[in-house]
Amino acid sequence: MSEIALPKIDSSILNRRSEIVKKLSKLTNIENVLSEADELRPYETDALSVYTQTPLAVVLPENTEEVSEILKYCHSENIKVVPRGAGTGLSGGALPLQDAILLGLGKFNKILEIDYENKCVVTQPGVTNLGITYAVQHKGFYYAPDPSSQLACSIGGNVAENSGGVHSLKYGTTTNNILGVQMVMMDGTICRFGGKSFDQEGYDLMGLICGSEGLLGVVTEVTVKILKTPEVVRAALIGFPSIKEGGDAASEIISSGIVPAGMEIMDKALIEATDNFSKAGYPRDAELLLIVELDGTESEVNELIKKVEVICKKNNCSSLKLSNSEKERLSFWAGRKAAFPACGAMAPDYYCMDGSIPRGKLAEALLEIKKLSEKYELPVANCFHAGDGNLHPLIMFDGNDKEQLRKTEEFGSEILKTCVRLGGVITGEHGVGIEKRELMCEMFNDNDIQQQLSIKKSLDEKNLLNPGKVYPILRKCAEEGRVHVHKNKDKFPDLPRF
Amino acid sequence: MSTKIKINSQIFQDSNNIYYPKDESEVSDLIRELYKQDSPTEIIGNNSKSFIGNKTQSANTTSLSKISGIIDYRPEELYIKVKACTPINEIEQVLSENNQELAFEPIDFGYIKEGKSNKGTIAGYLSCNYAGSRRFKVGSVRDHVLGFKGVNGKGDIIKSGGTVVKNVTGYDLSKLIAGSFGTLVALTEITLKVLPKKDSSKTVIIYPSNFEQIYDFFNKLSSSSSEISGAVFIPEQSKDKDFVTKKNSVFKFNDLKSNISFIAFRVEGDKISIEEKINNLKKELKLSNSDISTLDVYQSEPFWKKVNNLEVFEKTEHNLIRMVIPPANGSKLCKHLENNHNYFVDWCGSLFWIEVNSKKEEKIKDLKKMAKDFGGYLTVIKTSSEYDYGEAIFTVDKVRLMISEKVKQSFDPKRILNPGKMYRGI
Numbered sequence: 001m002s003e004i005a006l007p008k009i010d011s012s013i014l015n016r017r018s019e020i021v022k023k024l025s026k027l028t029n030i031e032n033v034l035s036e037a038d039e040l041r042p043y044e045t046d047a048l049s050v051y052t053q054t055p056l057a058v059v060l061p062e063n064t065e066e067v068s069e070i071l072k073y074c075h076s077e078n079i080k081v082v083p084r085g086a087g088t089g090l091s092g093g094a095l096p097l098q099d100a101i102l103l104g105l106g107k108f109n110k111i112l113e114i115d116y117e118n119k120c121v122v123t124q125p126g127v128t129n130l131g132i133t134y135a136v137q138h139k140g141f142y143y144a145p146d147p148s149s150q151l152a153c154s155i156g157g158n159v160a161e162n163s164g165g166v167h168s169l170k171y172g173t174t175t176n177n178i179l180g181v182q183m184v185m186m187d188g189t190i191c192r193f194g195g196k197s198f199d200q201e202g203y204d205l206m207g208l209i210c211g212s213e214g215l216l217g218v219v220t221e222v223t224v225k226i227l228k229t230p231e232v233v234r235a236a237l238i239g240f241p242s243i244k245e246g247g248d249a250a251s252e253i254i255s256s257g258i259v260p261a262g263m264e265i266m267d268k269a270l271i272e273a274t275d276n277f278s279k280a281g282y283p284r285d286a287e288l289l290l291i292v293e294l295d296g297t298e299s300e301v302n303e304l305i306k307k308v309e310v311i312c313k314k315n316n317c318s319s320l321k322l323s324n325s326e327k328e329r330l331s332f333w334a335g336r337k338a339a340f341p342a343c344g345a346m347a348p349d350y351y352c353m354d355g356s357i358p359r360g361k362l363a364e365a366l367l368e369i370k371k372l373s374e375k376y377e378l379p380v381a382n383c384f385h386a387g388d389g390n391l392h393p394l395i396m397f398d399g400n401d402k403e404q405l406r407k408t409e410e411f412g413s414e415i416l417k418t419c420v421r422l423g424g425v426i427t428g429e430h431g432v433g434i435e436k437r438e439l440m441c442e443m444f445n446d447n448d449i450q451q452q453l454s455i456k457k458s459l460d461e462k463n464l465l466n467p468g469k470v471y472p473i474l475r476k477c478a479e480e481g482r483v484h485v486h487k488n489k490d491k492f493p494d495l496p497r498f
Numbered sequence: 499m500s501t502k503i504k505i506n507s508q509i510f511q512d513s514n515n516i517y518y519p520k521d522e523s524e525v526s527d528l529i530r531e532l533y534k535q536d537s538p539t540e541i542i543g544n545n546s547k548s549f550i551g552n553k554t555q556s557a558n559t560t561s562l563s564k565i566s567g568i569i570d571y572r573p574e575e576l577y578i579k580v581k582a583c584t585p586i587n588e589i590e591q592v593l594s595e596n597n598q599e600l601a602f603e604p605i606d607f608g609y610i611k612e613g614k615s616n617k618g619t620i621a622g623y624l625s626c627n628y629a630g631s632r633r634f635k636v637g638s639v640r641d642h643v644l645g646f647k648g649v650n651g652k653g654d655i656i657k658s659g660g661t662v663v664k665n666v667t668g669y670d671l672s673k674l675i676a677g678s679f680g681t682l683v684a685l686t687e688i689t690l691k692v693l694p695k696k697d698s699s700k701t702v703i704i705y706p707s708n709f710e711q712i713y714d715f716f717n718k719l720s721s722s723s724s725e726i727s728g729a730v731f732i733p734e735q736s737k738d739k740d741f742v743t744k745k746n747s748v749f750k751f752n753d754l755k756s757n758i759s760f761i762a763f764r765v766e767g768d769k770i771s772i773e774e775k776i777n778n779l780k781k782e783l784k785l786s787n788s789d790i791s792t793l794d795v796y797q798s799e800p801f802w803k804k805v806n807n808l809e810v811f812e813k814t815e816h817n818l819i820r821m822v823i824p825p826a827n828g829s830k831l832c833k834h835l836e837n838n839h840n841y842f843v844d845w846c847g848s849l850f851w852i853e854v855n856s857k858k859e860e861k862i863k864d865l866k867k868m869a870k871d872f873g874g875y876l877t878v879i880k881t882s883s884e885y886d887y888g889e890a891i892f893t894v895d896k897v898r899l900m901i902s903e904k905v906k907q908s909f910d911p912k913r914i915l916n917p918g919k920m921y922r923g924i
Binding site: 190 | 572573574575576597627629633634637638640641650654655656657658660661662663664665666667668669670671672673674676677678682693694695717720721722723724725767768770771774775778822823824825826845848849873874875877892893894897898900901902904905907908909920921
């Protein structure tokens with residue numbers, strides 16, 4: 001997209017590149033250090049692929065001690081470090097810097113211990129989210145947070161971004177589902193927060209690390225909670241003739257006291273796109289599609305699904321299907337899970353937004369986005385984690401057309417403005433990264449940002465770990481370590497504060 | 499009147515020299531002035547839990563008790579935003595009118611302190627982060643905080659989080675504030691996630707014959723798809739007659755046998771699913787009807803209140819310890835405690851409340867070593883009058899203490915807020 005400001009390049013580091021590569025090769029196996037152009041290319045970007053940058057070098061350590069030695073060396077030599085998990089992040093959190101080492105955790109790919117008695121799994125951070133569930137499902141257990149990228153994203157990345165998924169209302173996000181982490185600080189100190197017991201005493205440093213986007217430390221081990229798979233899971237697939245009626249039904253389900261395991265909403269554009277793509281059998285005449293999933297014991301689920309049926313009928317649903325088998329339940333989800341590739345098939349590019357809004361404001365938000373889509377003449381498809389208020393509009397555009405690019409960006413900013421105006425936030429689960437960095441000044445005031453920067457400074461005094469991410473950098477709207485907002489000069493100039 | 503004059507005047511203080519700022523900006527002005535004067539302050543709410551933690555080393559006391567009231571309650575959005583020192587009772591009352599609750603089940607520390615209910619304020623709960631019996635299922639206080647506002651040690655008003663469940667905008671400072679004992683910010687506003695109340699509950703009582711069996715039951719209960727929302731073990735401790743008498747009088751229910759150790763587990767939901775879950779669990783635990791007692795909803799609710807009020811340790815004058823360990827080591831700990839210290843086990847085998855009836859702090863030192871060896875920690879919640887704090891009442895290792903110092907420094911560089919409350923130097 002538009003050019004993004006990155007921290008000032010330290011040319012002395014660039015000049016010392018071969019010396020640095022040589023030193024790194026002594027700190028880990030020589031094959032774990034990549035420095036040739038073709039070796040570096042795969043690491044130029046994460047899943048926010050509009051931004052690319054070749055790193056100084058890539059290092060792929062094999063154990064915690066190596067991570068510690070590498071960070072200690074970089075700390076003493078003032079070399080910046082960008083940590084990277086599986087590279088599936090959507091906000092550019094793992095975007096390399098020209099004068100920084102990219103520290104990949106890909107070799108940390110082993111599950112270390114499965115402890116059924118304490119209901120936890122100790123794993124290295126490079127193991128995929130779904131890999132944990134695969135390791136325990138034969139005993140009837142699973143790991144609850146399920147971001148849509150769960151097949152590929154790593155648990156270490158989940159900790160960095162505090163990833164959620166479709167089940168977060170009932171089961172929480174990563175922070176509610178981990179018990180402990182081992183982490184290496186920028187100066188090489190190895191530390192452990194939490195373990196296999198609940199609620200560590202003292203400052204909840206694990207809670208601070210979770211969602212810190214790789215700015216405070218490099219996670220080298222994670223202990224996650226595992227849950228028993230529910231006895232019965234059933235889903236309802238409900239079509240509505242209008243956005244308002246569907247949104248109202250979703251709100252009423254929550255206010256009636258039901259806590260669904262998952263509740264997803266798709267608008268007409270997405271119903272059509274996904275149905276074309278995955279042949280999910282969705283009601284194509286509906287303006288809005290609601291998927292409600294309930295889990296628990298058999299009678300509990302049957303009771304709740306009856307209540308959902310009553311609420312949806314009261315709100316004039318146009319179609320209603322209840323899953324009667326696991327196969328049927330999975331077929332309800334097939335289209336939703338293919339939402340992103342389906343949009344990818346409809347336009348050369350799509351831009352996925354990630355705001356959160358209060359549930360009750362859904363109809364208002366979707367109507368607003370519809371108006372904006374007409375204004376910018378760009379198609380948009382919306383999916384919404386209705387349980388937890390997380391909205392993902394997918395704007396479709398052609399990246400080769402500069403004018404469309406500009407309009408897409410403006411459209412995106414207006415959507416986020418709408419989220420904040422409705423009482424929500426600018427990122428529900430994708431993180432700030434570089435993508436929404438400039439918006440932080442609008443979300444938070446000077447004191448709020450300053451407090452966060454003070455924490456960063458206390459744990460990484462030289463600002464070497466993933467610099468330039470999450471917080472606006474010096475030459476943009478933070479000067480002399482203090483942050484102030486240059487009105488009308490920002491990417492999202494008129495977003496209100498809250 | 500300037501803040502400087504105010505903090506030296508009787509208008510701002512009561513006869514005990516306690517400051518009572520009325521709103522957020524007064525809290526900010528007061529702390530800013532104390533920061534300038536390098537003058538630390540103890541931070542209190544309604545004083546219900548101020549006995550927990552070390553005694554603060556400060557000349558001033560700031561009570562936030564006037565920062566109270568509900569700001570915004572949205573039952574349909576499952577959140578409530580309150581001023582920080584709103585009493586828990588007031589919050590629970592208003593939630594209950596909408597059939598909702600604070601799912602983490604606040605513990606009532608009033609009973610151990612003075613023998614009667616004194617739940618105190620939500621800021622106090624957040625600062626301690628001690629959740630009740632439902633913790634292993636629904637999470638702790640920290641898992642129910644969506645956002646907060648407060649004043650750091652420099653007098654700056656700061657905020658974090660919001661009102662939505664999913665929010666990854668900036669560091670999650672709400673987690674850091676939970677369990678920080680008022681050493682990072684003086685809280686002024688808190689937003690909590692609330693959940694629907696369950697229709698009904700039943701409690702099943704089992705009478706196990708040995709410690710291995712207790713933990714076998716706990717393990718099966720926490721491994722079941724038929725979810726439970728509470729599981730405690732109350733031992734008989736036959737050698738201590740006073741404890742037996744107390745235990746029998748606290749847990750006196752028509753359908754509960756006295757003079758015997760028991761496990762109690764709670765099942766919540768609608769009536770049909772409660773029966774279904776109990777039947778499933780009976781099969782999984784291989785229990786027949788003659789092995790168990792069942793407390794109906796009218797007995798079940800008061801039973802769990804008594805557990806969460808710590809009523810067996812009512813007005814204790816001994817040291818009361820809260821120890822959390824991974825449950826797999828629980829039976830070993832039970833064996834050690836048997837007829838040695840009075841105790842009971844909550845959180846399906848993870849949380850131990852232990853009364854240490856000894857003047858010797860060695861006993862606490864031994865228990866702390868044991869907690870660490872088992873992969874957990876302990877806190878001395880209430881100290882006896884003889885306790886000289888030779889053994890620290892919190893558990894912390896060197897590296898975490900070093901990082902905690904840095905974090906404290908970033909919020910409160912001059913150690914104005916509750917200095918020494920948790921650790922020396924913080």
